[in-house]
Amino acid sequence: MLDFTISLVVYNPNFEDLNKLFHSISLQKDVSFEILVWDNSFSRNKIEYPGLNISYEKEIRNLGYGSAHNRNFKRAKESSYFFVVNPDIYFEDPYFLKKIKERMDAKPEIGLSSVRLLNPDGSTQDMHRLLPSLWDIAQRFIFQKLKIYKPETHPYTLMYVDKTKDFICPSIGGSFMVFRRDLFEQLGGFDEGIFLYFEDIDLSRRCHFETNGTNTVFGELTAYHAWGRAGYKSMHIFKIHMLSTAYYFQKYGVYSDHFMKETNERLS
Numbered sequence: 001m002l003d004f005t006i007s008l009v010v011y012n013p014n015f016e017d018l019n020k021l022f023h024s025i026s027l028q029k030d031v032s033f034e035i036l037v038w039d040n041s042f043s044r045n046k047i048e049y050p051g052l053n054i055s056y057e058k059e060i061r062n063l064g065y066g067s068a069h070n071r072n073f074k075r076a077k078e079s080s081y082f083f084v085v086n087p088d089i090y091f092e093d094p095y096f097l098k099k100i101k102e103r104m105d106a107k108p109e110i111g112l113s114s115v116r117l118l119n120p121d122g123s124t125q126d127m128h129r130l131l132p133s134l135w136d137i138a139q140r141f142i143f144q145k146l147k148i149y150k151p152e153t154h155p156y157t158l159m160y161v162d163k164t165k166d167f168i169c170p171s172i173g174g175s176f177m178v179f180r181r182d183l184f185e186q187l188g189g190f191d192e193g194i195f196l197y198f199e200d201i202d203l204s205r206r207c208h209f210e211t212n213g214t215n216t217v218f219g220e221l222t223a224y225h226a227w228g229r230a231g232y233k234s235m236h237i238f239k240i241h242m243l244s245t246a247y248y249f250q251k252y253g254v255y256s257d258h259f260m261k262e263t264n265e266r267l268s
Helices: 015-026 065-074 096-106 134-145 181-186 199-210 235-252 258-267
Strands: 002-010 033-039 054-058 079-085 112-118 176-180 216-225
Touching: 002 015, 002 065, 002 096, 015 033, 033 065, 033 079, 065 199, 079 096, 079 181, 096 112, 096 176, 096 216, 112 199, 134 235, 176 181, 176 199, 181 199, 199 235, 199 258
Parallel strands: 002 033, 002 079, 033 054, 112 216
Antiparallel strands: 079 176, 112 176
């Protein structure tokens, strides 16, 4: 059995970023893995990297982010962990994946983990958060438009947590998610009713619920993320974001989401 299935979903990828990720993977030691790439682009890209065996698939339509990762899971070999990663992630430690595996092997109660994500300049990103209320989402959108949003001032971003150490996190960002394979299968993967955005929050909260609140970020381990915030730059993507927001809050409720309230109160 492999240690990791590494699942990437790409859409008109930036090959400079993608090659940084592949270079990071190529340096990994003492772990076994496969790399599965699902291409949602409308034109076929030749995706390869020297020394890596990359299994590439696509259809003639864009399946969406979560659905494409689910397709990768269905065609994966047996592995201990299903590693969902964005093409704009990279890491420098050649024992990086080994350290993640050792931590999850040692704590089988953890069904989903991530690491501390950094901007290319070394500052910490606010990718790991509490479960969102509709007001949290509205604040982020309105205040970012007014250019007065400061993540470090909002409890939603776990502002009181020392993120250089391991911490519990109910909403782990979709750019870097390491699932215990059997849990991903048990939960049915990503909700395919969500095309893009909120699919990571939805699956993360389901993992958190199923494992009695053990989603964990390994704060001592770091990866870099060239985060583009496309949802605030393209009107088309913004509309998709709004549709996903509506789907999520219809699914869990705006005022009746007691799991969100109880979870956030416990961690705030």
